[in-house]
Amino acid sequence: MSLATIAREWTRIGCIGFGGxxxxxxxxxxxxxxxxxxxxxxxxxxxxxxxxxxxxPASTQLAILCAWRxxxxxxxxxxxxxxxxxxxxxxxxxxxxxxxxxxxxxxxAAAAGAGAxxxxxxxxxxxxxxxxxxxxxxxxxVERGRWLLYASAGGLAAATTSPYLVLVLIASGLAEVGVRExxxxxxxxxxxYVLLPLxxxxxxxxxxxxxxWEGLKVGxxxxxxxxVIVPLMQSDxxxxxHWMTNAQFLNAVALGQITxxxxxxxxxxxxxxxxxxxxxxxxxxxAFTPSFLxxxxxxxxxxxxxxxxxVQAFLTGAGSxxxxxxxxxxxPLGLALAQPWQVGVLAAAFVWFVLLRHNVVVxxxxxxxxxxxxxxxxxxxxx
Numbered sequence: 185m186s187l188a189t190i191a192r193e194w195t196r197i198g199c200i201g202f203g204g205x206x207x208x209x210x211x212x213x214x215x216x217x218x219x220x221x222x223x224x225x226x227x228x229x230x231x232x233x234x235x236x237x238x239x240x241p242a243s244t245q246l247a248i249l250c251a252w253r254x255x256x257x258x259x260x261x262x263x264x265x266x267x268x269x270x271x272x273x274x275x276x277x278x279x280x281x282x283x284x285x286x287x288x289x290x291x292x293a294a295a296a297g298a299g300a301x302x303x304x305x306x307x308x309x310x311x312x313x314x315x316x317x318x319x320x321x322x323x324x325x326v327e328r329g330r331w332l333l334y335a336s337a338g339g340l341a342a343a344t345t346s347p348y349l350v351l352v353l354i355a356s357g358l359a360e361v362g363v364r365e366x367x368x369x370x371x372x373x374x375x376x377y378v379l380l381p382l383x384x385x386x387x388x389x390x391x392x393x394x395x396x397w398e399g400l401k402v403g404x405x406x407x408x409x410x411x412v413i414v415p416l417m418q419s420d421x422x423x424x425x426h427w428m429t430n431a432q433f434l435n436a437v438a439l440g441q442i443t444x445x446x447x448x449x450x451x452x453x454x455x456x457x458x459x460x461x462x463x464x465x466x467x468x469x470x471a472f473t474p475s476f477l478x479x480x481x482x483x484x485x486x487x488x489x490x491x492x493x494x495v496q497a498f499l500t501g502a503g504s505x506x507x508x509x510x511x512x513x514x515x516p517l518g519l520a521l522a523q524p525w526q527v528g529v530l531a532a533a534f535v536w537f538v539l540l541r542h543n544v545v546v547x548x549x550x551x552x553x554x555x556x557x558x559x560x561x562x563x564x565x566x567x
Contacts (some may be wrong), residue, residue: 196213212228239402264386292566299433299437299526311538317503335507336508342508342511356505391567395466398451399451399468403471411447430460437450440453441548
């Protein structure tokens, strides 16, 4: 397989991949399985299952894995970069417009409208993930009880904008490992996990070090889907480091939804607010590096990783907490709304996304148009 072909096709998917992971999976399956026959359906489905077990953006990892199957490591690097680049360029360009010190009124109004709908997007993402996670942990009452405990812990941490959410995710994963190992055999294997929480205690410094730590958290600890990065980032970006206001953070999340590519690219907007264009690029590189490493180092062993009981248990617990965190993030996102008309937009967005299950990108664009209309009607759009 020529690298030029991989670059062309993965760039095309990166340009038209609006709508998040479901769209990315459909496009990759159509290209690699249905149209070109490069990968068998069984290999593709196994790739979906394996990448969903990994932390970080699953659809990005699937794109990297598909390219790896065609040209191994060089193909994975080319395919991954070409898949990520279009959305990254778009979000950095929009960040320069929407996060400017004095953006045009129409841009500020559109951002206020789209940002008002973000809390509903979070709830929609959480509800979509719940059935699979609920089924995965087991059907017995004690197992369902653990799911509720992990999800409640994640939701509480996110709702209170706790900077220690990452510790809650790791602790939930470790708790599930402990429960299963205690149930099945003597708990002697937990020793290999005790250092994990220590990794989450670094990053307390500010400046570029804090931005690097933020990108690493987003790329390496975002269990349960891309939207879990929202509560992970909000406390640090708004409260701890004051890189952006609550309104600007809502804008950044909306930009991550309406641009092609994975939601994780929201970190680029946060990095832009923290340190300009260089900060945006640095944050994105740090956030996506774990995905490349997971695939490049783990692709030959994915079947064995999938079958590892401790890995399965850790991701089951951490994933349950992540879903609770996604739902809990709707609380600070909703409280960040500054104008009464935005509450009406949020209510309409809840109906559109959660009750009617309509397209997220269309809903956010519509919310942006409502924001522009509100500004023309003389309603305030700023904080």
